[in-house]
Amino acid sequence: MPRSASVPAPLQCEIEELWKRRAELTADDPAALAAVKEAINLLDTGVARVAELVDGDVVVHEWLKTAILLLYKLARPSESGFGPFECADRIPLKSGIAGSGVQVSPGAVIRWGSYQAPGVVVMPSHIGIGSYVGEGTLVDSWVGIGSCAQIGRNVHLSGGVGIGGMIEPPTARPVVIEDGAFVGARSMIYSGARVGAGAVLGAGALLTDSIPVIDAATGAELGRGEVPAWTVAVPGTRPREFAGGTFGLPCVLVIKRLEPGQRHDKAMLNDVLREKAPHI
Template sequence: MRNRGVDVASLRSELEDLWERRDEVSLQSAEAVAAVDAAIDLLDTGRARVAELMDGQVVVHDWLKNAILLLYKQASPQVSQFGPFQCADKIPLKSRIDGSGVQVSPGAVIRRGSYQEPGVVVMPSHIGIGSYVGEGTLVDSWVGIGSCAQIGRNVHLSGGVGLGGMIEPPMAKPVVIEDDAFIGARSMVYSGARVGEGALLGAGALLTDTIPVIDAATGEELSRGEVPPWTVAVPASRPREFDGGTFGLPCLLVIKHLKKGERHDKARLNDAVRT
């Protein structure tokens, strides 16, 4: 975690203690409010992340996730204007957009405590607190990025994609979309599922931590809830026998294995949009 003038170790210790004693102490005290605000500011400026990949594994920094939960306990809905509309929300909209190198279209809702690296393009969509979006990623129209979801660099989130959060319900891990992935239109990725580097997820796919991912060439189940890197996976179903009959349950079918660095035609980036 990058540190610019904040003693992260001391802040973490303070917040861990506050979380353990949250039912015994006043969360509205000046000290508690300041500690939570400092943690949210770390997330908002990209100096810290709720979760990140380390040696190929998703590591969750629980003290930062808990800081977000403490914020929900502390905050009261504040009335604000969004275009011609009036809103009442506990989490304010993100500021510091000007000069950040991030393109934001009218109608986009980006909450404070999320971070977008320079070069991110955000069409009308919603980005939740605690989420992280990497450089060069396109967040297309009507995308919903849930709280704490982690999106890599040069990712394309197509129109209507939904990425689940881990605040409500409090999942152990967030959704992770790795670098260079392409998520097809109206796809839903929830419950801590993960899409590997360079993978293409076909339109309308459903991926949760219990959805089988199957190799079409062998019939082998490759994983549950994880699309392997540099593959093309499309929505499918497989039959299951129940007392009431045979029904098709959703799965993902890996229909192609790409060479590392190979871009599927649908996943080629439009540099003009990102310039």
Template sequence: MNYEEVLDKLETGELRSANKTENGWEANIEVKQAILESFKNGTNTSFEGIYEGFVDKHNLPPRFFEPEDGVRLVPGGSSVRRGAYVASGVIIMPPAYVNVGAYVDEGSMVDSHALVGSCAQIGKNVHLSAGVQIGGVLEPVGMNPVIIEDDCFIGAGAVIVEGILVKSQAVIAPGVVLSKSIPVYDAVNEEVRERGAEIPEGAVVIPGTRPMNSEWAKNEGLSMACPIIVKYRDDNSNASLELEEALR
């Protein structure tokens, strides 16, 4: 397939930038290569109509939706780029951006000032709160993008980058930063999860700190930011998220 066919199939959901297999999530290298090919073959052009004054690659224009698509793209500066899949029942509040190769599944919300980066995979019934940054991973092509599985709640201002996997039903509190350079501290199981490890199913993660070890840092009372798993979801924590459904 040429890159145009790949972009078409990404928009219908027939192809994805990453797929869940028996061995876990795996990047779709051919798809990511095709997206990179579209960049190489694109030339800058100006757009007309509501996008007048903007310039981008001619072959990666913003997507348009019709009521029958079932997507609620609220006016006010949001954009979904060519080659991104947005399922029926998704709500996108302004301003928000969904980049090429991304996948946003049924019933999810992309709130104001949220970014879904290139090739990021967002599952069903996920809430990306205001200001959430989901990083994109196009290169290296074999690296998994950020993946947020079904029924996750990502709090305002959270940043998730570098191919981190957040497993189903996890709750990421506002302000948490997840990247492969930051270890995750599991206060429930009393262990330090290796750098870049996935966030387990149902984990509730809050922003925390840990002391720095050098003598100078100790004398200065310095600490480093780190994510901490403080609990795993139960009936009480699920009840606290019912407001999400009420707001729909």
């Protein structure tokens, strides 16, 4: 399996060996748990990532995914407080946010093992373990970022956006939102789908690895589950014939192409919001 930069090779080998004998591991194995926690700390601090773009392709570091799965097996539930609420979870909340350059509003739930770079703004939302959020990104209210999702720099995830998690199987590609993308309110992105750099995805879109992405100007299918970089795309439907009649199935329509570096009006709004949000 590939290894992230700055990650000690012995740790990866240890995690891979633990994964091979996972059936025999129990929570009473402190050495195994210590190795797993060391791997999760790499994710928590941004030293390592579950997946990253290499020459335009998504490369998955499977051993880090297996470390997350091993944590669920080895860690015991522990009690913690969240405002007036009590929690009992195997994965604690992230700590040490103050002074990191990340702004977190009341009501946000950020789990240990996720990383948020300096300049990230997190409104009341949920960020899962193994996920990565790049510098300057805005995570708006009621956004859910699932485990292992990879969010780039200067992205705007609008209110109510759902980004699916993808821990299992370890080989599965997580959702990737590339640098500078804008995802409209209530959009749902799952199953390893990808939004390209600088793309604008309209409100209410559904994007999975099986949803066709269609060029509205030509009707040609551009692919499935991937919104091309520097395009404006919106939710749509296309008719399909079934025994019971003609029904509209969801698709995503590319309605405009942008010049690389060109900002759409909605993306420009994000710049204003960042200017108004002071960093801690």
